[in-house]
Amino acid sequence: MPLRVGYVREHFSSPLLQYAEADGGKTFTLVECPSGTGQLIQRLTNDEIDVALALTDPLISGIAKGSDAYKLVGTYVTTPLNWAVITGKDTKFQQISDLQETTLGISRLGSGSQTMAYVMALQQGWPTDNLHFKINNDIRGLVDSVNDGSTSAFMWEWFTTKPWLDAGEVRFIGSVPTPWPSWMIAAHPTRASTDALRTFLGELTNYVRAFDSAEKRAQDDVEFIKAKFGYPEEDVKAWLKTVGYTHDCSAISGQVISDTLSVLEKAGFIRSPEGGFDVKQFVNPEIAKLT
Template sequence: MKKVNIGGVPEHFNLAWYLTLKEGEYKEEGINLRWHDYYGGTGAMCKALRDGDIDIAVILTEGIIKDIIAGNPSKIVQTFVETPLHWGVHVAHDSKYKAVEDLKGTKAAISRYGSGSHLMAYINAENHDWDLEKDLDFEVIKNLNGAVEGLTNGKADYFLWEKFTTKPIVDEGVFRRIDNCPSPWPCFVIAVREDFIEKNESELKTILDIINNTTIDFKDIPSIDKTIANRYEQKLEDVQEWLSITEWSQELINEKTVMNVQKELFALNIITEIVDYKDLIYKI
């Protein structure tokens, strides 16, 4: 049986992977797919791909594009979630900051440099016409628990993270969400190490076929809203709202989208060059 390591964030977006693993669908095809949760998000997964700890990552679009350009030996093989990620701009519940304009020049908590929380802090700053050199400062907090600690004890002032994941923390009165910042592109893609693609393309196609067969009808799974609410400790109405605005994909990310992401990252000085579409993707 072929062992394959895959990584992703332990969030509701990836429930389809859990369901297919639970049903033993990959083992039926001779594939021992092992899922690894990455609480540190995109930056941690980029490192895991580079180090060979995982073969496949379900990862933020902007983060993996940046890291492939920076030398990560991986390729995007598919869009996983077509719709944008809805990031919340969070402060500590008792913070003096009431509006996003108040955060200009303060310190953003980020999981690590190159992570989604880091890149989206730039997008948020650009959206509000801040000076990207003077008005941004960062504190590395590793993960969501680190953000709770960092904002509560004043090491950082605000934190961008997917708003439905942080909703329970807002409901508990730990964070306040003062604004929203949708990503201007599809949020999650599937990226694979190049050496794995070269040696295991047929197994990779099988894995994609299985997950796509589940995501294409994901919203029609009976009581899927209740399953998500229970597993991820979220309110049912929040899950239903999230499902209503989220669409999965079974297609390769298109060239126009990839170039738009690169143009945005280049304008923010997050990448140093814009590369050809074929340098970032692989068509299975």
């Protein structure tokens, strides 16, 4: 049976989409999760997918909070994610500091939009034990919420949200890059076979390396993203200057896990157990190489 691979249909997924087109559903099928990593984790938990390409911080915080629905099996994007801080077109909010003690929109509990709100609060020096959130499920719900006044702002990846900015539906009042590499790969610990996961990660590595090459970045990547996502060429080129991919999808940095846990703990989003976290508990050692 083919692996069920959950993903978010964004420009970051381009190497995966190229792999999927070549595979034709023989070894894996794609399951789109438009609401983001919170939805990916929910589907891993509900036996709707076997593997997820998802954001680093929600994956790590989910395991830290006790989830046994998945373990980390690999790395995908090695550069930070630039989260735009987004408000409605006519709101009074002009800068991030204006958002203190307001209600922030998130897609789901435990999503990147929520974990990064804690990071933003940490950076701003706000208390993090009483942040206010409203769940809005997806980007459309989030955009509507900042314009109907039910939330003050929300956070989403810069280029993914830029079409709403260009259309005049929202305003950007700042940005918060992640203090960690942004995308990792997780899989249910028993549903997918070891051989199938190793094959998937090995082939994905080949597509990632090709996509990340200077030759492909110069033209082919630009044309692929323009055709697939409809982004203006200047936006695609600007994004490509900021993004880097792993050249071994099955390798995981223990330092990335520990650094991410440290920031999330300081932000008040997770609590360390007595004796601290054991990085090895976050990784499936049969699949991933912990470095």
